[in-house]
Amino acid sequence: MTNKLPIGFFDSGVGGLSVYSRFRAVLPCENTIYYGDLKNLPYGNKSQTELIGFARNILNFFKSKDVKAVVIACNTSSALAYDYVKDDYDFKIYPIIQSCSEVIAKMNLNKIGVFATEGTVKSGAYPRELGKYNPSLEVKAIACPNWVSIVEGVNKVNAELDIKAHLEEMSEFNPDKIILGCTHYPYLLDKLSKYAPRDLFIDPAEIFVEYIKNDLELNDSNSEGSEEFFVSAEPESFLRNSKLFYNVPTLPEISQESLLANY
Numbered sequence: 382m383t384n385k386l387p388i389g390f391f392d393s394g395v396g397g398l399s400v401y402s403r404f405r406a407v408l409p410c411e412n413t414i415y416y417g418d419l420k421n422l423p424y425g426n427k428s429q430t431e432l433i434g435f436a437r438n439i440l441n442f443f444k445s446k447d448v449k450a451v452v453i454a455c456n457t458s459s460a461l462a463y464d465y466v467k468d469d470y471d472f473k474i475y476p477i478i479q480s481c482s483e484v485i486a487k488m489n490l491n492k493i494g495v496f497a498t499e500g501t502v503k504s505g506a507y508p509r510e511l512g513k514y515n516p517s518l519e520v521k522a523i524a525c526p527n528w529v530s531i532v533e534g535v536n537k538v539n540a541e542l543d544i545k546a547h548l549e550e551m552s553e554f555n556p557d558k559i560i561l562g563c564t565h566y567p568y569l570l571d572k573l574s575k576y577a578p579r580d581l582f583i584d585p586a587e588i589f590v591e592y593i594k595n596d597l598e599l600n601d602s603n604s605e606g607s608e609e610f611f612v613s614a615e616p617e618s619f620l621r622n623s624k625l626f627y628n629v630p631t632l633p634e635i636s637q638e639s640l641l642a643n644y
Contacts, residue, residue, distance in 0.1 A: 387606075388404075390451070391418065392416075392564055393423055395533065395622045400589055404452070404593070407590050414609045417612045418613045419533075419619055422529070429461045432458055433466065440470055450597060451473075452589075452593065453477060456477055457500040480593070481592065484592070486512075490558055494520075494523070494558070495521070496561055501524075502524040521556065523551055525543075528544075532625075533622055540572060545576055548576050560585060610631065619633055
């Protein structure tokens, strides 16, 4: 059975485009809507109450767009908001952490590192979700609070020194693999691979998209699907930074759904 309704994606900024671009490459016939919440960037230092409110309002926006599913292309929202909103809508919601952990946990690894935002690390989401499928897996999560703003171009810290410091801290754990536990972090792979082998890092986007593909009721059209882009602020910044991972064709519209007082 075909379903031509659109699929929504959201993140705090351009980071979710790492998932979105992979999705468009694999399923180009699907109609898609992307929402970047730049007004509230970064999510990693926001309270759980705020994150639940942002998520609920963005999901209400997608409900008004009559979507068939929403992809939470944000690890922090998956960790701290998903459980509180997942049963409130009649469309499927795909959270990145919960969707990917089963696959990653079965990769025959003994020790796995996670680089993530402060919010994701404090939530314990990755150790908890990975542990459901592999209780013997050792997991060490390290918060990298500057990395999102480095990618978004609003942090003037020395990126090389910051990245090197976190890798040195993780190297003491000696992990078999390191999950890039924020959708912004794959943008830093070139810098990360200066100090560690590139294949040490797991970008969950590919795993996530395959999971969605196998679960979703797809559009069987042979024509290219439509695309819409929205942000809560700074559309020019979004368009500029998006070029790192995806060629967004037009300036996104401003829709301040995440600013509504719903938390």
